[in-house]
Amino acid sequence: MHKRFGSLHALRGVDLAVEQGEFFALLGPNGAGKTTLINILAGLSRATSGSSAVMGHDVVAAYRETRRALGVVPQELVYDAFFTVREMLRFQSGYFGLKRNDEWIDELLHNLGLEDRANSYTRNLSGGMKRRVLVAQALVHRPPVIVLDEPTAGVDVELRQSLWSFIKRLNRDGHTIMLTTHYLEEAETLCSRVAMLKQGEIVALDTTRNLLGAHAATEVRLKLVPSQLPEGLRAMLVGEEDGCFRLALRHYGELEAVLAGLRVAGVEVRDMEVTKPDLEDVFLQIMEAA
């Protein structure tokens, strides 16, 4: 898929398939094309060339089917100042052809901690509350595919956790989740597969586990007395700062060999810290290389 806005080439041949039931992350710096891609899926924008489909329905030719299949939480904190939370959710249900939906609306309000705010005007809610309303609006028609465009931006820790436990439950129930976020630890813990976009191109697409394994090593930080690394361990050295040596481990088993090497050389360990690689390291590496 390609998307051009005048001279700006926002998507450059993105080719991507998200499987049903996946918890998928779309990552990338600002301006990478994540929201453009989502907007095309949602019908808010049209691809310059190429096509996309949701649950087998083409987003242009069969827009009614794709929009019914899709629940989108937009990135911008938008709201309609004229209406209460419950009115908004009823309207949204009606737009999707649902006449009586109060049971599910109540469940959404409960799960998103909005019960007390059902009759409040959306304009009077805090940013975090407005975000919850957006999530509820996206889920009002029980879409099989849920797209969350930075749903936790500006949201407090408590809501983040309750939001994710609710979304995880929906994922367990079979909903496909596609997520963009700048909080990479969220993507790491939640998503089984990750695509990284940079300047409109996919620069990495793999399972989270493979990406972590291939791009970042577990490291051990050692403070030694005497502060001297035995010759046999030099090959593993990746850095040295504040009198500490950082050694890269391909797996935890190598830690034993490191300790044995130190013992043989008569070097004592004064302090030790093992750090696991995280998606942020991988992300930065990939973005730098791409």
Place this chain on the structure above:
Amino acid sequence: MTGLWTLFYKEILRFWKVSLQTILSPVVTTLLYLLIFSHVLAAHVQVYPGVGYAAFLIPGLVMMAMLQNAFSNSASSLIQSKMGGSIVFILLPPLAYWEFFSAYVAASVVRGMAVGLGVWLSGYWFAPHAIAHPGWMLAFALAGCAALGALGIISALWADSYDQLAAVQNFVIMPLTFLSGVFYSIHSLPPFWQGVSHLNPFFYMIDGFRYGFFGVSDISPWTSLSIVSGAFLALSLATLWLLKSGYKLRS
């Protein structure tokens, strides 16, 4: 149809919740025109035989208020949701472009009619009068409001700011309604300005509507209704085409 009905209901509720501003305020403003103009001009103007100036003014003022409010309903709703971003709530669901169109136009008609009814009832109390042809009156009211509802959608789609929309309202809609024969019969104008008035589509709306009241008009109500219906049809087709193409809504 649930989607269309919901959007229509939402649009009705939107203006109803602020009815002081959307209904009562235009009714009061229009009544002020009626009080002032009829008081100042009553002794000087006799437009149709047997019709007092205050009574003559009423249909024109009713229609003017209806047209302005029908326009303002679709236009202000759409520009607000466009500027505030809440337009996504109706762009994401599976609503067809014709449903979008029908809901906004129908809501504009309801708002226009509500304001018109308010102005007419209070005008009637002020200067009681008979209604010669209620059917004609209703036909012009519906066609006029619907045409302005469609024009409101087009203007709000085109406008990139509140200011641009206000320009359409103040520099196009207002002068065209004021200069359409609300306060005078165009027969009282010099020939040149009579010719110019015939180019103003609002003139036919008001003249035809007035025929519904008094059974007298500057030109045949059939001609006026054809022109007004033609305008509604043309504006509707243009609006539908813009909505279908996603003009300024779907990039």
